[in-house]
Every structure is written in C-alpha cells, then in structure tokens.
Amino acid sequence: MALLDTILQSTVLSVVSNILAQMIAAYQxxxxxxxxxxxxxxxFIIYTIINVPINVIWQDLLESTFPSSIVEPPTVEKKGDKKVEVKVKTGKGGLNITNTLAKFALDQTVGAAVNIPLFLAVIGLCKGQSVADIVGTVKEDFMPIYLAGAKLWPAVSLISFAAVxxxxxxxxxxxxGVAWNIYLSLKASG
Known part of the structure; x- marks a missing residue:
C-alpha cells in the first residue's frame, strides 16, 4: 500500500473518531x-499527516530488523559432478515468536515513548501552546495516556505483528485506533 493511501485512509479514520468524540461530548x-x-x-488531520509516515517507517524498521516469518535457508542440489543449483523456498515460513515478541516490546516502549509526546506536542502547537506548556503537558499526561493505552495497544500490536x-x-x-482517537479527542478537548 502506498504511503499516500495509508495517510489518506488514516486521516479519514482520524476525522471520523474526532467527530464521534464531539458527538459524545455534546451528548454528555x-x-x-x-x-x-x-x-x-x-x-487531528495535521497530527495524522505527521504521525503516519513516522509509523510506516517504524513498522518497516521493526519488520526488517525482526522478520515475522522464519526464513528457510536455501537448499543446494548437485546435478552431475559440476552443476550446483540453489533452490529457495518461496512459501512463507512459520511465525518467528522471538522476533514477534521483540517487535512487541519495542513497540510498547520506544513506540509509545515517541507517539505520546508527538501527539501532545502537535496538538499543543496547533492550540498555540508554548514549548514550556507542551513539556509540562507531556510530563503530566504521558503516564495516564500510556496506562490507558495499555488496555488496547498490546492486543493490537500482537495481532498486527503476528497476522497483518x-x-x-x-x-x-x-x-x-478509532476508539483510541475518541479517547484522545476527548482528552485533547479538556
């Protein structure tokens, strides 16, 4: 999938979740x-346009460093005395559990350590907050957002790394993340 397609689809989902959050807030x-x-x-559109390319690069880096599939080594066959033929299995190998767990651990730590402050910074800048105010918001809100996300993102990450x-x-x-973005929208509006 092309990066632009991913950005556009993610932006639409982000807009939908923000509209739903506004409807929930209005209902309440x-x-x-x-x-x-x-x-x-x-x-949220601005945040998504900034965030999606970063996360595409992150996912590509995780996958290239820790491939999901077990790679079968090539086999060598001799035909006659002189000719050597190398065959590589074209089918996918099984799930590499070690690599999947490594990606999961990095995503839940390093990924969160980048994504949460990025969200708070972009929204803060969009609202015209000073850098000092944004830093204060990151210090105050990082752990509550991280802990709230721990109810959703570990399962999403495991499914993603294992099957997507x-x-x-x-x-x-x-x-x-539609539900997550509703949470973030309500948090950002407060």
Missing part, C-alpha cells in the same frame, strides 16, 4: 449533537 453536555468544531478536526502484513499494519492500527 446535552447540546446539539451535530454542531461540529472544525478546529480539533483540523488538529507490514504494509497494512499502520492502517490496521488506525482502524483499531
């Missing part, structure tokens, strides 16, 4: 469910 406040504020929608082709992982995460 007993106000007009269909009076949307374009500003937070725009903020690398070129579809970011969009898979975006689909799974």
């Amino acid at each position: 406040a007993k106000t007009d469910l269909f009076a949307f504020d374009i500003t937070p929608i725009t903020h 082709p690398v070129e579809r992982r970011v969009i898979f995460g975006s689909v799974a």
